[in-house]
Amino acid sequence: MREEDKLRLDNQTCFAVYACAKEITKLYQPVLKTLGLTYTQYIAMLALWERDGVSVKELGERLYLDSGTLTPLLKKLESQGLLTRVRDAADERQLLIKLTERGIALKARALEVPELAFCRTGVDVELLMSVRSQMNELMAALQPTMDR
Amino acid sequence: MREEDKLRLDNQTCFAVYACAKEITKLYQPVLKTLGLTYTQYIAMLALWERDGVSVKELGERLYLDSGTLTPLLKKLESQGLLTRVRDAADERQLLIKLTERGIALKARALEVPELAFCRTGVDVELLMSVRSQMNELMAALQPTMDR
DNA sequence: ATAAATTAAATTGTATGCAATTTAAATCGA
DNA sequence: TCGATTTAAATTGCATACAATTTAATTTAT
Numbered sequence: 001m002r003e004e005d006k007l008r009l010d011n012q013t014c015f016a017v018y019a020c021a022k023e024i025t026k027l028y029q030p031v032l033k034t035l036g037l038t039y040t041q042y043i044a045m046l047a048l049w050e051r052d053g054v055s056v057k058e059l060g061e062r063l064y065l066d067s068g069t070l071t072p073l074l075k076k077l078e079s080q081g082l083l084t085r086v087r088d089a090a091d092e093r094q095l096l097i098k099l100t101e102r103g104i105a106l107k108a109r110a111l112e113v114p115e116l117a118f119c120r121t122g123v124d125v126e127l128l129m130s131v132r133s134q135m136n137e138l139m140a141a142l143q144p145t146m147d148r
Numbered sequence: 149m150r151e152e153d154k155l156r157l158d159n160q161t162c163f164a165v166y167a168c169a170k171e172i173t174k175l176y177q178p179v180l181k182t183l184g185l186t187y188t189q190y191i192a193m194l195a196l197w198e199r200d201g202v203s204v205k206e207l208g209e210r211l212y213l214d215s216g217t218l219t220p221l222l223k224k225l226e227s228q229g230l231l232t233r234v235r236d237a238a239d240e241r242q243l244l245i246k247l248t249e250r251g252i253a254l255k256a257r258a259l260e261v262p263e264l265a266f267c268r269t270g271v272d273v274e275l276l277m278s279v280r281s282q283m284n285e286l287m288a289a290l291q292p293t294m295d296r
Numbered sequence: 297a298t299a300a301a302t303t304a305a306a307t308t309g310t311a312t313g314c315a316a317t318t319t320a321a322a323t324c325g326a
Numbered sequence: 327t328c329g330a331t332t333t334a335a336a337t338t339g340c341a342t343a344c345a346a347t348t349t350a351a352t353t354t355a356t
Contacts, residue, residue: 016283021169123289135164141271241334
């Protein structure tokens with residue numbers, strides 16, 4: 001690549017992914033508003049609908065978020081009656097997150113979210129699946145660097 | 149797709165892009181630290197190295213950021229002596245952003261940033277280019293929805 | 297057994313990110 | 327022309343996001 005092109009914004013994959021992530025979040029926002037959730041709260045609920053009764057640490061590993069982000073977010077979801085935060089009796093360091101009836105029930109209303117978010121866009125499913133596949137590939141390539 | 153798979157975290161393209169964007173930012177952070185820049189400050193400088201003397205609005209359109217984010221960020225870069233913020237004499241509503249000598253000079257040191265960020269990862273250039281291409285395609289499909 | 301090391305959350309501090317509002321300047325329209 | 331509308335930044339308020347530190351509980355090592 002020519003030296004003067006190296007820093008062109010249009011040549012930065014990092015910027016393309018960064019900008020795209022923000023646009024997608026904006027796409028979800030109005031749909032999630034009907035559920036009373038922000039985007040980050042939504043992905044936390046997605047993880048919990050798959051498996052709850054987990055610690056903050058385990059949830060954070062799944063979501064790539066730390067306690068600095070999760071602690072206030074989970075307190076908010078608790079105040080909305082969607083989950084409970086209880087210390088693990090077997091290990092008081094850990095806080096176990098359990099969905100309430102209401103938290104479990106919200107899943108039914110969330111089933112339509114992905115379709116509703118993209119329904120007014122011209123994005124076809126093939127592109128979305130291809131993007132997801134490439135993001136996973138990129139993540140896999142980036143993750144090992146954490147250990148070095 | 150089976151109903152119970154619709155909300156699986158691993159099936160959400162939105163989450164894949166969201167998580168990937170954060171990991172990439174983390175990859176850049178230590179490299180950018182040597183330049184005294186955060187990631188968002190870096191992309192702002194990238195845009196300005198291509199073209200400066202622009203308004204906050206124009207810069208924001210390029211970066212997909214609004215004045216709520218840019219105003220404090222540009223004030224910080226100004227305080228670091230990298231740019232100046234001057235009202236446009238022809239239209240006092242606009243604020244023109246101009247790089248200083250120091251801001252222009254920083255570009256030379258930034259030339260190695262993209263390579264340094266990825267150099268210790270197993271990511272090959274083909275994947276990066278393919279990802280960028282797909283992100284652009286996805287962005288193009290998402291953007292028209294803003295007008296409706 | 298117990299001091300040292302480790303671990304999990306919470307807290308603190310800084311930096312976004314954006315919706316909504318405000319302020320000031322420029323443009324529009326009757 | 328001059329009040330109404332529009333526009334550009336700045337401001338406000340809320341919600342992340344994460345590094346670094348702190349606190350409390352557990353585990354390790356001697």
